[in-house]
Amino acid sequence: MLNRVCAALLLALVACHKPPDSPGSSESAATTADAGAVDPDEVRPVYAGEVPVNPLASRLCDALYAAPAEKLATCCGTKPQPSLAGECRRVVSLALAGKQVVLDAARLGTCETALAASTASCDRAGNETAPLPEECEDLFGGSLGAGAVCRSALECARGLTCAGLGPTEPGRCTPPATANAPCHPVVDPLAAMARQRTTQHPSCEGYCNRTRCADVVALGAACAFQDPCGRENHCGDGKCQAGPRALVGESCTAGGCERDAVCVGGKCERQRASGLCTQDADCLGGCRMRDGGRACGPRCPEAFVAPISTGHAAPPLAPAGVRKH
Numbered sequence: 001m002l003n004r005v006c007a008a009l010l011l012a013l014v015a016c017h018k019p020p021d022s023p024g025s026s027e028s029a030a031t032t033a034d035a036g037a038v039d040p041d042e043v044r045p046v047y048a049g050e051v052p053v054n055p056l057a058s059r060l061c062d063a064l065y066a067a068p069a070e071k072l073a074t075c076c077g078t079k080p081q082p083s084l085a086g087e088c089r090r091v092v093s094l095a096l097a098g099k100q101v102v103l104d105a106a107r108l109g110t111c112e113t114a115l116a117a118s119t120a121s122c123d124r125a126g127n128e129t130a131p132l133p134e135e136c137e138d139l140f141g142g143s144l145g146a147g148a149v150c151r152s153a154l155e156c157a158r159g160l161t162c163a164g165l166g167p168t169e170p171g172r173c174t175p176p177a178t179a180n181a182p183c184h185p186v187v188d189p190l191a192a193m194a195r196q197r198t199t200q201h202p203s204c205e206g207y208c209n210r211t212r213c214a215d216v217v218a219l220g221a222a223c224a225f226q227d228p229c230g231r232e233n234h235c236g237d238g239k240c241q242a243g244p245r246a247l248v249g250e251s252c253t254a255g256g257c258e259r260d261a262v263c264v265g266g267k268c269e270r271q272r273a274s275g276l277c278t279q280d281a282d283c284l285g286g287c288r289m290r291d292g293g294r295a296c297g298p299r300c301p302e303a304f305v306a307p308i309s310t311g312h313a314a315p316p317l318a319p320a321g322v323r324k325h
Helices: 004-016 026-033 055-076 085-097 105-118 189-193
Strands: 101-103 140-142 161-163 171-174 207-209 212-214 233-236 239-242 261-264 267-270 286-290 293-297
Touching: 055 085, 055 101, 055 105, 085 101, 085 189
Parallel strands: none
Antiparallel strands: 101 140, 161 171, 207 212, 233 239, 261 267, 286 293
């Protein structure tokens, strides 16, 4: 899932990317005359520049960003909000143009169908942190071998990670590190923008425990969170159990439940499309003020309420036209 921290960082990186100048301008001509020259002091994202939009990139980014924005506007009776669709098209098109990574067209079609089905109603509208359907995982295949310079782990062959990668620094494809080797969280620009997990490109043979790689523990061993149990198992009821996610009704830890479920009091519960709620995690969409109480429904943009009264009536907490659930 594109989490909000990655999205905020990627939006900041957009500011580092300078759009091309208008044709015929003196600055544009100077740039053309000095093609290929790069200011060594300039901070540039690893996916900098412009290329023609790749049709597959356009399909993916429309499904991930443009279509949900339009759906939210329809469900809330508002104008479509700005989305990352354009920046997504640019980044993914640049990645595909480099030929180090390919986007599986057949799997993309399956993903588009699954996304359309999951957003057919307004239940999930506006929930940007909900996990994607399983059909939308592993859409990319990398071709780079060990030692090659990479801009994303997705450019590396399966089983290799992009060590040393940062938003503005490329890395190198390397095998996962062994126990006790240093490790740290990585912001992968392509994976974050395309909302791809990098589970097929692990940085550690086991898992990254703060700043050091550690071995996973066996089934039945004690655990406090997911990672020590490995990618194929989960932590529930204080011990590692089989399966990557706990099912509804099973014991769990935070974040360890199947899609459309949340861990409440140590048990996975199904998220609701409607009804009373106390937090967004209770709902498929969001938990918002409706008719004087908090209820599940589309996560509509809420009108701004001034912190200091001006003597005028406050605007409604939700725009007119919000569907009741």
